[in-house]
Amino acid sequence: MASVKFARKRGMLTSVRGTGHNVAGTSLCDDGVVIDLSAMKGIHVNPTARTARVEPGVTWAEINHDLQAFGLAATGGFVGTTGVGGLTLGGGLGWMVRKYGCALDNLLSADVVTAEGKLIKASATENPDLFWGIRGGGGNFGIVTSFEFQVHAVGTVLAGLVLHPLSKGGDALRFWRKYEESASEHMSNSLVVFTAPAELPVPDALRREAIVALGGVWVGPLEEGERALRPLREYGPPAADIYQRMPYSAAQTMADFLWPKGLYSYWKSSFLKSLSDGAVDTILDFYAKTLSARTVVVVEHDGDSAWSRVPEDATAFGHRSWPYNMVATTMWTDPKDTEANINWTREFWEAMKPFLADAAYVMLASVSLGSVNIVVTTML
Numbered sequence: 001m002a003s004v005k006f007a008r009k010r011g012m013l014t015s016v017r018g019t020g021h022n023v024a025g026t027s028l029c030d031d032g033v034v035i036d037l038s039a040m041k042g043i044h045v046n047p048t049a050r051t052a053r054v055e056p057g058v059t060w061a062e063i064n065h066d067l068q069a070f071g072l073a074a075t076g077g078f079v080g081t082t083g084v085g086g087l088t089l090g091g092g093l094g095w096m097v098r099k100y101g102c103a104l105d106n107l108l109s110a111d112v113v114t115a116e117g118k119l120i121k122a123s124a125t126e127n128p129d130l131f132w133g134i135r136g137g138g139g140n141f142g143i144v145t146s147f148e149f150q151v152h153a154v155g156t157v158l159a160g161l162v163l164h165p166l167s168k169g170g171d172a173l174r175f176w177r178k179y180e181e182s183a184s185e186h187m188s189n190s191l192v193v194f195t196a197p198a199e200l201p202v203p204d205a206l207r208r209e210a211i212v213a214l215g216g217v218w219v220g221p222l223e224e225g226e227r228a229l230r231p232l233r234e235y236g237p238p239a240a241d242i243y244q245r246m247p248y249s250a251a252q253t254m255a256d257f258l259w260p261k262g263l264y265s266y267w268k269s270s271f272l273k274s275l276s277d278g279a280v281d282t283i284l285d286f287y288a289k290t291l292s293a294r295t296v297v298v299v300e301h302d303g304d305s306a307w308s309r310v311p312e313d314a315t316a317f318g319h320r321s322w323p324y325n326m327v328a329t330t331m332w333t334d335p336k337d338t339e340a341n342i343n344w345t346r347e348f349w350e351a352m353k354p355f356l357a358d359a360a361y362v363m364l365a366s367v368s369l370g371s372v373n374i375v376v377t378t379m380l
C-alpha cells in the first residue's frame, strides 16, 4: 500500500512482480517502480476446511510441498517454479485442470491493493465484480497480496510419460488423439516434443533423435488409473515408460528440467481448433528442423472436463470451448542464435495458422494477444 501511494504521488510508471517467472518480463518496467512481492512467502493450510491462504511470492512447488503433508494439493501449473500469483490471475492450466478446473476456478477470495492504495477483499460476496475481473484479467485490477484457494484431497497420483522417437511420433500422436477422446477427467495429459538433455537417462534410440512424450497425471483411484493408462503405456510399445506412483508434490515438479532458468526465450501460444492430422504433421516436421535442442513444444488436452464446463462468462477467463492449448517454447543459450531461432519460430507459427483458434491464453501471451505472442527475454 505504501509503495502504491509512493508511486502514485510521483506519477511514476509502476509494475508488479510476483516471482518474475513470466518470460515476457511483464513484471518489470524501466525508469519506474517495481513492486516486488517475491519475498512474501506465507502459506497457511486449513486441512479441515481444505483451504490454503497463500502470499504472492510463493511458487507451485512450494505450496504443493506444504499441502502434501496433509494429503492435499492445489490446482496450479505444469511446472513447479511458476509463481502462484501471475498464474492464478491469468488462469492457471496445470496437471489437475480436467478434474478440478484451472487455478482461478479454485480461488475463494483475494486481498487486493487497489490503484488508490486501499486494501479490499474480493470474493463471490465482497466486491464480486472485482472478483470476476481478477480471475482471468491478469494483474490489471490491483495487487493481490493474499490468495485463498480451495484445495483437494489428492495424496498419491500416477504420473509420468511414455516416450517415442520423433520418427514414430506421427502414429503415436494419432493414437493419443483417439485415446484422449474417452480419457477420464481423473487424467490431465499433454504431448511434449523435446530433445533429451544429457542428464536425462534415456535409451540410445531416444538420443539419436527428438522425443515425442505423451502423458501427465492421473488423480483418482490408483488401480483404476493403472487400468485406464494401460493402452497408452502399451501402444508402440514406447521406447521408454516413466510412469510411476508418486506424491502430487513430486508430479508438480517432474517437468521442471525442461525449462531451466536463464535461457533466451521466444514463445508463441494459442488454443487449437483441433489436433488434426495437419497440425500433428506440422508440429513434427518443424520440430525435426529445430535449431535449438532446448526448444520444447507442448500441446495440453484441457477440454471435455471440469474446466470446460465452467461457463465462459463466469470469470474473465473465457476460451473454455477449445479442447487443446498449444505453446511453442523456443529457447536457446547463445545470443548470437537469437535471430535464427526467432525466424524458425515465426515460420513454424505461420505454418500452424490454419489449425489455431483465434484465442490465446493470456499468461503465455505478451505484446500481441489473439493467436500470437511475441517474446524475447530470459527467465529471471
Ligand SMILES: Cc1cc2nc3c(=O)[nH]c(=O)nc-3n(C[C@H](O)[C@H](O)[C@H](O)COP(=O)(O)OP(=O)(O)OC[C@H]3O[C@@H](n4cnc5c(N)ncnc54)[C@H](O)[C@@H]3O)c2cc1C
Residues within 6 Å of the ligand: 015, 016, 017, 018, 019, 020, 021, 022, 023, 026, 027, 037, 056, 076, 077, 078, 079, 082, 083, 084, 085, 086, 087, 088, 089, 090, 091, 092, 093, 094, 138, 139, 140, 142, 143, 144, 145, 259, 363, 364, 379
Ligand atoms: C516455464 C514456464 C512454464 C509455465 N507453465 C505454465 C502452466 O503450466 N500453466 C499456466 O497457466 N501458465 C504457465 N506459465 C505462464 C505463467 O502463468 C506465467 O509465467 C505467470 O505469470 C507466472 O507467475 P508469476 O507470479 O511468477 O508472474 P510474474 O512474472 O511475476 O508476473 C506476471 C504478470 O502477473 C502480474 N502479477 C504477478 N503477481 C501479481 C499479483 N500478486 N498481483 C497483481 N499482479 C500480479 C505481474 O504484474 C505481471 O504482469 C508458464 C511460464 C513459464 C515461463
